[in-house]
Amino acid sequence: MRQIDYPDRAEQAEGLAASVADTLRAGIAAEGRASLALPGGTTPGLFLEALARQELDWAQVTVFPADERWVPADHPRSNAALIRRHLLRDEAVMAKLIDLYDGEPTPQAAAPGLSAHLAPHLPLTALVVGMGDDLHTASLFPGAPGIVQALSPDAPPLMAMEGPAPEREPRVSLTLPVLQAAGGAHLLIVGDSKRAALARALSMPEGTDPAEAPILGLLEHLTIHWAP
Ligand SMILES: O=C(O)[C@H](O)[C@@H](O)[C@H](O)[C@H](O)COP(=O)(O)O
Numbered sequence: 132m133r134q135i136d137y138p139d140r141a142e143q144a145e146g147l148a149a150s151v152a153d154t155l156r157a158g159i160a161a162e163g164r165a166s167l168a169l170p171g172g173t174t175p176g177l178f179l180e181a182l183a184r185q186e187l188d189w190a191q192v193t194v195f196p197a198d199e200r201w202v203p204a205d206h207p208r209s210n211a212a213l214i215r216r217h218l219l220r221d222e223a224v225m226a227k228l229i230d231l232y233d234g235e236p237t238p239q240a241a242a243p244g245l246s247a248h249l250a251p252h253l254p255l256t257a258l259v260v261g262m263g264d265d266l267h268t269a270s271l272f273p274g275a276p277g278i279v280q281a282l283s284p285d286a287p288p289l290m291a292m293e294g295p296a297p298e299r300e301p302r303v304s305l306t307l308p309v310l311q312a313a314g315g316a317h318l319l320i321v322g323d324s325k326r327a328a329l330a331r332a333l334s335m336p337e338g339t340d341p342a343e344a345p346i347l348g349l350l351e352h353l354t355i356h357w358a359p
Pocket residue numbers: 170171172173174175198199200210260261262263267268269270
């Protein structure tokens with residue numbers, strides 16, 4: 132694990148975009164194609180726009196959210212919509228987006244088919260995730276139903292998950308083995324509360340159950356990008 136602290140969010144966006152683009156270029160050179168999973172939430176917009184300006188063979192890149200709220204692409208909480216709005220533009224307009232929401236009534240009904248659909252794109256060439264103050268990452272929330280299986284080595288690639296109580300928003304999420312296997316894995320966080328949450332995670336005793344703080348299962352694989 133290593134950490135890069137940037138003076139501001141613009142430099143963070145450019146620095147992370149350059150690193151992810153380098154990994155995608157190497158993946159395309161080696162395999163002829165690349166896959167990239169991206170975070171949702173309120174942080175990634177600036178980074179996604181900086182990534183969209185990177186010159187590479189975007190037509191060979193498949194992108195998808197690392198997790199999705201179970202809403203259609205025109206819903207304000209859609210992570211696919213966030214990617215479509217901030218990444219599929221400029222140089223990256225030709226990238227192929229897999230929208231995890233497929234219209235099935237529930238994430239549980241969709242999860243097996245989605246796992247099969249994503250399998251040809253795994254292992255991920257590159258991964259960027261966010262983190263919550265509760266130390267969740269993707270949609271792997273502390274104590275959520277199914278979290279023990281989602282963190283286990285034999286987890287399927289994607290599972291139906293829930294957001295935190297009381298809403299318990301229906302979601303799907305890539306599982307920990309998929310996140311851990313990514314070629315280049317990055318954590319994108321901003322602000323003092325996320326820095327404090329990260330410090331809390333780093334100070335947790337060896338052997339802390341990742342079901343209590345799911346980011347713990349991924350930390351050693353991550354390059355952490357923080358800005359004020
Ligand atoms: O769908 C989601 O909500 C995300 O994938 C989630 O893991 C997000 O990255 C963190 O909750 C941080 O979100 P913010 O960027 O809004 O702080």
